[in-house]
Amino acid sequence: MRLDVVTIFPEYLEPLNVSLVGKARARGQLNVHVHDLRDWTYDRHNTVDDTPYGGGPGMVMKTEPWGDALDSVLADGYETGSREPALIVPTPSGRPFTQELAVELSERPWLVFTPARYEGIDRRVVDEYASRMPVYEVSIGDYVLAGGEAAVLVVTEAVARLLPGVLGNAESHRDDSFAPGAMASLLEGPVHTKPPQWRGRGIPDVLLSGHHGRIARWRRDEALRRTTANRPDLIERCDPEAFDKKDREMLSILGWEPDPAGRAYGRFWRRTDGMEE
Numbered sequence: 001m002r003l004d005v006v007t008i009f010p011e012y013l014e015p016l017n018v019s020l021v022g023k024a025r026a027r028g029q030l031n032v033h034v035h036d037l038r039d040w041t042y043d044r045h046n047t048v049d050d051t052p053y054g055g056g057p058g059m060v061m062k063t064e065p066w067g068d069a070l071d072s073v074l075a076d077g078y079e080t081g082s083r084e085p086a087l088i089v090p091t092p093s094g095r096p097f098t099q100e101l102a103v104e105l106s107e108r109p110w111l112v113f114t115p116a117r118y119e120g121i122d123r124r125v126v127d128e129y130a131s132r133m134p135v136y137e138v139s140i141g142d143y144v145l146a147g148g149e150a151a152v153l154v155v156t157e158a159v160a161r162l163l164p165g166v167l168g169n170a171e172s173h174r175d176d177s178f179a180p181g182a183m184a185s186l187l188e189g190p191v192h193t194k195p196p197q198w199r200g201r202g203i204p205d206v207l208l209s210g211h212h213g214r215i216a217r218w219r220r221d222e223a224l225r226r227t228t229a230n231r232p233d234l235i236e237r238c239d240p241e242a243f244d245k246k247d248r249e250m251l252s253i254l255g256w257e258p259d260p261a262g263r264a265y266g267r268f269w270r271r272t273d274g275m276e277e
Contacts, residue, residue, distance in 0.1 A: 001030055001159075001160075003031070004034075005115065005149075006112070007034065007035070007147075007149055008038060009149055016032055020167070029165060040069040048061055048065050049118050052119060062122060066122070066125045067128065085111070085133050086111055087112050087135045087136070088152075089114050089148075092144050094139040095138060100178070100180065102155070102162060111159070113156075115151065176188060182220075187226045187231060192204075224254065
């Protein structure tokens with residue numbers, strides 16, 4: 001996979017040289033290029049922004065530097081044999097970045113990131129490149145940052161760990177929170193390691209039982225417990241048919257039942273008198 005990032009703060013992307021992403025780069029699994037947007041400015045102040053049309057506070061990033069930078073990056077990629085670029089635009093007004101989207105992006109051969117600053121990039125830039133390639137406007141949360149570079153790091157790490165060979169154990173992400181399949185709408189439960197006693201705190205006996213079926217059930221129940229506590233919205237929009245009999249028993253204990261009136265929509269509702277046993 002090739003990754004290109006165009007930014008006015010190249011130093012912000014230094015974490016791409018460490019941990020799993022850095023190792024993937026060293027092994028040639030990720031071909032990462034970080035570009036300084038100011039290299040495509042032509043005035044002595046290296047200006048990348050201007051006042052917004054229509055008035056208002058803040059500044060808007062200009063079309064010319066972005067257009068020239070992206071044209072140059074794309075030309076270089078095509079010359080070196082990269083295929084099918086996709087533009088990733090980090091923005092609070094984009095679609096939520098999810099594990100499902102991370103999986104989708106991990107299957108693409110080339111991602112080009114445009115982290116903005118100020119009030120964002122002139123909309124014409126996004127519209128221009130949307131006519132040439134897929135564009136993903138993504139948000140990593142319902143909040144606003146000073147710039148999009150942190151979002152680039154988040155998306156890159158989420159995507160890179162899904163590439164074949166990046167994780168030491170290829171099965172490591174199978175039981176992750178939001179992993180496609182049985183965990184698609186659940187949070188991963190708690191995990192434990194040695195020693196068995198720490199500051200008077202032990203670990204659940206089932207984890208020492210050696211009974212793989214019971215351990216798997218315990219982990220599933222804990223995932224349901226954590227999800228209902230921390231992200232009830234995930235349960236509320238689940239199709240009840242996605243849960244087996246044991247899942248339903250645990251959800252009932254936790255105070256959740258399918259909503260008969262909303263069954264066609266696969267909704268759950270939480271009993272007001274529900275009490276955990």
